[in-house]
Amino acid sequence: MREKHSRPPISLQVKLSSIFIMASVLIFIVNIMLVIGINRMTGEMDSVYRDNIKLNELAMSIGEVQSSMTDYLNTKTTDSLEKYYKSEQDYNKLISELNNDVSGDSYDLMEKNIRNMSEEYLQTTGYAIEAKRGRNVEKYSSEYDKASRLYNYINTYINSLNKERFKSNSTNFKDLLTAFRFFETVTLIVMFGAALGSTLFVIGFTSSLMDPVRKLAKSADEVAKGNFEIETIPITSNDEIGVVTKTFNNMVVSIRQYIEQIKENMEYERNMQEKELRIEANLKEAQLKYLQTQINPHFLFNTLNAGAQLAMMEEAQRTYDYIQNTAEFFRYNVREGNTTVKLRDEINLIDHYIYILNVRFSGDIKYEKDIDESVIDVLMPSMILQPVVENSVNHGIKEMEGKGKITLRVYSKDDFVCISVKDNGIGMSVEMIDKVLSGKLREDEKPSPVGAHGIGMNNVINRIRLFTDSEDSVSIISEGENKGTEVIIKLSKE
Amino acid sequence: MLSHFFVYKKMKKKRYSTKKILLVYSAMIFIVVLISFAVSMYFSRSIKAAGKSGESHKSITGLDVDASDADFNKYYVMITSDRELDFWKSVYKGAFEEGVKNGVYVEMMGENLSEDYDEKELMEIAIASNVDGIILYSEESEEMNLLINEAVREDIPVVTVYGDSANSARCCYVSVGSYSLGREYGKQIIKIAKESELSNTTASTHMNDVLKVVVLVNSYSANSSQNLVVSGIKNVISTEQDIQTNIDMELAYVDNRNTFTTEESIRDIFRSQETPDVIVCLNETDTNCVYQSLVDYNKVGKSLILGYYDSESILRGISRNVIHSTVSVDTHQMGVYCVDAIKEFEETGNISQLKLVDVTLIDKNNVKDYLKETEEATE
Numbered sequence: 001m002r003e004k005h006s007r008p009p010i011s012l013q014v015k016l017s018s019i020f021i022m023a024s025v026l027i028f029i030v031n032i033m034l035v036i037g038i039n040r041m042t043g044e045m046d047s048v049y050r051d052n053i054k055l056n057e058l059a060m061s062i063g064e065v066q067s068s069m070t071d072y073l074n075t076k077t078t079d080s081l082e083k084y085y086k087s088e089q090d091y092n093k094l095i096s097e098l099n100n101d102v103s104g105d106s107y108d109l110m111e112k113n114i115r116n117m118s119e120e121y122l123q124t125t126g127y128a129i130e131a132k133r134g135r136n137v138e139k140y141s142s143e144y145d146k147a148s149r150l151y152n153y154i155n156t157y158i159n160s161l162n163k164e165r166f167k168s169n170s171t172n173f174k175d176l177l178t179a180f181r182f183f184e185t186v187t188l189i190v191m192f193g194a195a196l197g198s199t200l201f202v203i204g205f206t207s208s209l210m211d212p213v214r215k216l217a218k219s220a221d222e223v224a225k226g227n228f229e230i231e232t233i234p235i236t237s238n239d240e241i242g243v244v245t246k247t248f249n250n251m252v253v254s255i256r257q258y259i260e261q262i263k264e265n266m267e268y269e270r271n272m273q274e275k276e277l278r279i280e281a282n283l284k285e286a287q288l289k290y291l292q293t294q295i296n297p298h299f300l301f302n303t304l305n306a307g308a309q310l311a312m313m314e315e316a317q318r319t320y321d322y323i324q325n326t327a328e329f330f331r332y333n334v335r336e337g338n339t340t341v342k343l344r345d346e347i348n349l350i351d352h353y354i355y356i357l358n359v360r361f362s363g364d365i366k367y368e369k370d371i372d373e374s375v376i377d378v379l380m381p382s383m384i385l386q387p388v389v390e391n392s393v394n395h396g397i398k399e400m401e402g403k404g405k406i407t408l409r410v411y412s413k414d415d416f417v418c419i420s421v422k423d424n425g426i427g428m429s430v431e432m433i434d435k436v437l438s439g440k441l442r443e444d445e446k447p448s449p450v451g452a453h454g455i456g457m458n459n460v461i462n463r464i465r466l467f468t469d470s471e472d473s474v475s476i477i478s479e480g481e482n483k484g485t486e487v488i489i490k491l492s493k494e
Numbered sequence: 495m496l497s498h499f500f501v502y503k504k505m506k507k508k509r510y511s512t513k514k515i516l517l518v519y520s521a522m523i524f525i526v527v528l529i530s531f532a533v534s535m536y537f538s539r540s541i542k543a544a545g546k547s548g549e550s551h552k553s554i555t556g557l558d559v560d561a562s563d564a565d566f567n568k569y570y571v572m573i574t575s576d577r578e579l580d581f582w583k584s585v586y587k588g589a590f591e592e593g594v595k596n597g598v599y600v601e602m603m604g605e606n607l608s609e610d611y612d613e614k615e616l617m618e619i620a621i622a623s624n625v626d627g628i629i630l631y632s633e634e635s636e637e638m639n640l641l642i643n644e645a646v647r648e649d650i651p652v653v654t655v656y657g658d659s660a661n662s663a664r665c666c667y668v669s670v671g672s673y674s675l676g677r678e679y680g681k682q683i684i685k686i687a688k689e690s691e692l693s694n695t696t697a698s699t700h701m702n703d704v705l706k707v708v709v710l711v712n713s714y715s716a717n718s719s720q721n722l723v724v725s726g727i728k729n730v731i732s733t734e735q736d737i738q739t740n741i742d743m744e745l746a747y748v749d750n751r752n753t754f755t756t757e758e759s760i761r762d763i764f765r766s767q768e769t770p771d772v773i774v775c776l777n778e779t780d781t782n783c784v785y786q787s788l789v790d791y792n793k794v795g796k797s798l799i800l801g802y803y804d805s806e807s808i809l810r811g812i813s814r815n816v817i818h819s820t821v822s823v824d825t826h827q828m829g830v831y832c833v834d835a836i837k838e839f840e841e842t843g844n845i846s847q848l849k850l851v852d853v854t855l856i857d858k859n860n861v862k863d864y865l866k867e868t869e870e871a872t873e
Contacts, residue, residue: 022519026523033527033530036530037534040537040538102566102626103599104566106601109599112623113623116624117619117623120622120624121622149618150622153611153618156608156611160608160609164606179536182533182536190526194526198522201519204515
């Protein structure tokens with residue numbers, strides 16, 4: 001693969017063109033061979049009867065010599081004489097091409113004889129013509145006789161040679177014909193073979209070209225159906241198809257990545273929505289519980305305010321303070337819409353609450369504060385600390401007859417703001433702590449709420465956890481029975 | 495679609511790389527070129543073979559001597575009366591083989607011609623063709639003498655064979671020794687006479703029996719050789735004192751002017767004359783004709799033939815007791831002598847006038863050897 005990439009890319013056009021050219025070249029070569037073969041065959045066939053043609057010419061030529069001579073001897077016209085000279089010249093030329101050597105070939109020897117006789121013949125006819133001119137009747141008739149005899153002999157020789165040559169040439173021709181038939185068969189086979197070969201070759205080559213395209217199409221089809229889990233297509237060629245394949249592979253990988261990311265985002269959003277819903281539901285639950293327990297907080301608050309003014313007019317300062325604290329306490333509770341408050345507000349609420357309790361229980365509860373003022377503006381859900389403190393009072397120190405002590409500490413630790421509510425009451429067993437934290441405390445196991453608002457620890461813990469998005473944002477520590485309980489809430493500073 | 499699918503499947507199984515395809519392609523071209531080359535090789539070979547078979551020396555009398563590769567520088571012709579006779583074929587073979595050895599191509603004149611010319615015409619052709627030498631069977635005639643003289647004027651040496659033209663300018667005469675041949679025939683006649691005397695004395699007593707002997711001679715030739723043969727026979731008979739039988743010898747003239755007259759003349763002899771006891775034939779044709787006539791006229795055993803030449807049919811005649819005996823002329827040697835004579839004349843310009851070849855007698859006792867030989871030869 002890497003090797004291929006180092007080569008310069010061969011374009012699809014070049015590949016397709018070369019297929020066509022190569023197939024054509026194959027057929028072309030076969031045809032050239034055919035043409036050359038046929039050419040040679042025709043040449044050979046021609047040569048077979050060349051000798052016969054030559055001999056026929058010879059026979060015709062000597063016939064002309066004889067007839068023109070006879071004509072001249074008969075008529076003595078200049079025309080016939082001219083004709084004689086011309087034909088004699090022609091014939092002379094023809095016989096000069098004949099064989100004049102002794103060889104082992106009887107046909108060659110016949111040619112030689114024809115040549116020699118023809119020379120003699122021409123000489124004789126020459127004498128006859130001369131004698132005719134000299135009006136030597138006896139001589140020219142005897143020369144004519146001799147010439148005629150020679151003419152017959154020569155004709156016989158030519159005919160015989162012609163016949164013999166024809167006989168052997170016919171055998172040659174037969175052999176040639178057999179060879180030609182063989183050649184024809186072989187050519188036909190080769191042509192069919194070449195056609196078949198080039199067809200297979202083209203099919204093979206185009207298939208090897210189209211194979212990646214087919215795979216690409218199949219993969220694209222899969223992708224179109226929504227299946228992105230396909231194998232990457234191997235890149236076999238370095239042409240346009242290779243490029244497209246590579247791009248396709250990259251595209252599929254990219255699409256997969258995008259889908260993954262979108263899925264993650266959706267999951268996150270869903271989680272966020274769920275969380276918000278749950279926070280709201282818990283708050284609603286708290287408010288509902290509160291509303292169930294408080295009949296008409298506005299009426300109560302107004303009533304308390306009226307009581308406070310009345311105490312002021314009667315100059316009963318302690319009553320005024322008490323009613324004022326109580327009114328503040330209720331006012332905090334009846335606020336609307338503020339699900340998130342500052343820690344400072346929560347601490348203030350605890351102050352009011354403890355004051356009210358101390359009035360009710362004649363200052364039995366010792367309340368200590370250790371607050372890091374720099375962190376008390378941190379945000380937290382409302383109605384958290386009061387139920388915790390209430391829980392400490394109710395279950396921890398209510399029975400202790402004035403020795404109970406509540407310690408509220410706010411301090412920063414690492415990135416967190418820690419709120420610790422500690423009592424010195426009856427404490428909790430480890431099992432109890434686990435049950436409370438995991439929310440598995442059954443109703444009958446709960447200590448009976450005495451004067452409680454009814455917002456349970458369960459609700460508080462859930463809301464803190466949802467708000468901080470951390471399971472260990474609430475922890476309960478108790479060292480054993482009668483050794484007190486500490487509830488620590490960890491808030492993020494951010 | 496289906497085939498497309500098939501190919502697709504196949505391709506999937508074997509991935510064809512470009513290199514492989516190119517390899518297959520070049521292999522295809524290579525095969526095509528190879529086949530074409532092989533075919534053209536085969537073709538040119540077959541053409542060559544055809545040319546060779548067409549032009550090879552297959553002409554004359556079926557000689558198995560391959561002369562096509564030999565190097566020739568002289569061209570002799572042989573002119574005889576009847577080319578088809580075994581006698582002349584054998585002579586020609588001897589001449590041809592001797593010629594091959596000496597770079598001379600010897601042709602049986604008229605063999606390749608479509609027309610049948612007689613000896614005189616062939617002689618004219620040979621002279622006009624300006625050959626290098628003529629071997630001629632001649633029967634003493636004026637015309638032939640003139641032709642021989644004309645050839646010699648044209649510087650063509652002429653050797654006569656078997657039949658002579660003693661009055662011409664021929665340079666040499668190659669033949670059997672006619673006189674000694676005659677003596678051989680004479681001895682055979684005496685032998686026959688003695689045998690018949692022996693059988694007669696045992697059977698009955700016919701004293702002073704006459705043994706009728708007919709010698710067939712050609713009527714239209716002044717051939718001196720047959721005269722010599724006849725005088726040879728006469729000489730033996732007249733000097734033989736040891737027999738009581740009178741030997742009555744006559745000459746019967748056979749008309750040999752053309753191809754068919756010989757046979758007719760011989761049949762005439764059988765029809766017109768009293769059947770002779772012994773018929774002496776002085777050439778192959780006569781022997782064959784007499785042999786056939788004896789069989790046809792049912793006179794086998796009544797006449798005895800003294801034949802000439804050892805052709806297969808004559809040898810069979812001997813083994814069947816129709817022919818008493820024949821003389822075997824060493825025809826091969828005759829042919830050799832002819833060529834040698836012309837060669838010698840060309841080189842030296844001078845040569846002895848007569849060359850004689852060997853003669854052997856074949857009768858019942860040794861005919862088997864010759865039959866075997868001819869059988870082997872034909873095989």
